[in-house]
Amino acid sequence: MANKSCIIRLSMYRNALIRLKTLNFVKVFSDNLADVARVTSVQVRKDFSLFGISGNRRGGYLIDELISQISAILGKDKVQKFIVIGIGNIGKALLNYPSFKKNEIELVAGFDIDMNKHNRDVEVPILPLEELGKFVAENEIKFGVISVPDFAAQEVLELMFRAGIKGVLNFAPICLKEPPDCVVRNINLETELENIIYFTNFAEQAGASR
Amino acid sequence: MANKSCIIRLSMYRNALIRLKTLNFVKVFSDNLADVARVTSVQVRKDFSLFGISGNRRGGYLIDELISQISAILGKDKVQKFIVIGIGNIGKALLNYPSFKKNEIELVAGFDIDMNKHNRDVEVPILPLEELGKFVAENEIKFGVISVPDFAAQEVLELMFRAGIKGVLNFAPICLKEPPDCVVRNINLETELENIIYFTNFAEQAGASR
DNA sequence: AAACTGTTGTGAAAAATATCACATAAATCA
DNA sequence: TGATTTATGTGATATTTTTCACAACAGTTT
Structure with a gap:
């Protein structure tokens, strides 16, 4: 079965393909994708083979076909709606993030307990948390983002789950x-920075002792 | 050698430990950490053994000692300064993100090409991109975040590299x-959402066919 | 039409990562 | 003080993921 990193790579291939398509590429080779996605060409082909995607021996892959095959796998054949809970720094950034729409991902509402943040007269309304259940049911929302403080996160997750949300990105x-x-996926900004700090320092030490 | 996920886990253990310390824990067991970080206790001990961290047979680990050992590994024994390039949605969110300081990570400046965004009269100034090299050198900055549009990112990375930055988080x-x-680490919000979408749909299908 | 070239597709091998099983040590109890 | 309990620490094992090596094939050249 496909694993997490495999799906991440599919997303990257898709991004790369879209970029190459704007350059008028008609067919691509696994080597092209490998270069852009910074993996090996065998990895690309292995990933494809896992999903039954095949190209033409010697002829590479037809870019349009490939994009639509990967898009289907990633659920990009229809717009996926999601909501954000917690309109703080990150929540606000997501509300204004431009490239979701380009990618068939649509942020349809935000939720917050702070009534000063509520606002119904905009394209993407900010609603009180009490309306979560109703909104999710009426609009058939399956995905959500948590961007509340740490102490509130677990409670919010359970609230979302009871409302019927099935996939969550947690900040x-x-x-x-x-x-x-x-399905819950965590992105922790400090952890990511700590990771970089560690490996940078490590590389320096290794470099110095070389 | 330690791998990426191992370091991520160390960060998580540290977060967990700090949380447990506020609950007045004095010693912790690998099982406690396993529960909080959502891994197995063997994994916790294996991770520790990789860094020569040892506890007391039957007695677990002294929390203070453990926190300082992990902190040292992660470079948290001193404040790590970093900068942000691109003061758009994400850049702004990072500027206001509260929990970096708690974790010995200090955002010291932002950079942007848009002169309307420049502002020197605040704690964390927003400076023109031309001043990057000078600022990085004078303040001995090693880490940076890229939050510019995709087409500008590679160029900005090379600019940062020439300025002397060694570790980059790319949005x-x-x-x-x-x-x-x-060291470069990529966080792609769409990709993360696509991942959730895939696995949610997949779980649904698997559930339905069960 | 035969030889050649360059790319895909995949079984087998290797490497990386996580789990298991259990020896070892410290504390407690009888 | 010997037996028992409960964690740790780690070699061995299993699993997962990536890479290697090369057969299969479709064009292209001679």
């Missing part, structure tokens, strides 16, 4: 316990 | 080519 710096049949 | 939705001796 709160805490490792959430995923409810059954609910 | 631009493009896979950057890392210069030699420079």
Whole structure:
């Protein structure tokens, strides 16, 4: 079965393909994708073979065909709606983030407990948290982002789960316990920076001792 | 050698430990950390053993000691300064992100090409991109975040590299080519969402066919 | 039409990562 | 003080992921 990094790579291939298409590429080779996505060409082909995507021996892949095949796998054949809970720094950034729409991802509403943040008269309304359940049911929302402070995150996740949300991206710096049949992915900005700090320092030490 | 996920786990253990310390824990067991960081206890101990961290047979680990050992590994024994390039949605969110300081990570300046965004009269100034090299040299900055549009990202990375920056967190939705001796880590918001979408749909299908 | 070239596709091998099983040590109890 | 309990620490094993090596094939050249 496909694993997490494999799907991440598919997304990257798709991005690369879209970019290459704007350059008027008609067919691409696994080597092209490997270069752009910074992996090996075998990795590209192995990933494709896992999903039954095949090209033409010696002829590479037809770019349009490939894009639509990958898009289908990633659920990009239809617009995927999602909501954001917690309109702080990150929540606000997501509300204004331009490239979701280009990628068939649509942020349809934000939620917050702070009534000063509520606002219904805009394209993407900010609603009180109490309306979450109703909104999710009426609009058939499956995906959501958590951008509340750490202490509130687990509670918000359970709220989302009860509302019927099935997939969650969590920015709160805490490792959430995923409810059954609910996919949760954590992005922790400090952790990411700490990772970079470690490997940078490590590389320096290794370099110095070389 | 330690790998990327191992360091991410160390960060998570540290977060967990700090949380447990506020609850007045004095010692912790690998099982406690496993629960909070959502891994197995063997994994915790294996990770520790990789860095020569040892506890007391039967007695677990002294929390203060453990925090300082992990902190030292992650470079948290001193404040790590970093800058942000591109003061758009994400850049702004980072400027106001509260929990960096708690974690010995200090955002010291932002940079942008748009002169309307420049502002020197605040704690974290926003400076013109031309001043990057000078600022980085004078303030001995080693780390930076890229939050510019995709088409500008590679160029900005090379600019940062020439200025002397060694570790970069990239939010631009493009896979950057890392210069030699420079650590680059990509966070792509769309890709993360696509990942969630895929696995949510997949779980649904698997559930339905069960 | 035969030889050649360059790319895909994949079984097998290797490398990386995580888990298991259990020896070892420290504390407690009888 | 010997037996028992409960964690740690780690070699061995299993699993996952990536890379290697090369057969298969479709064009292209001679």
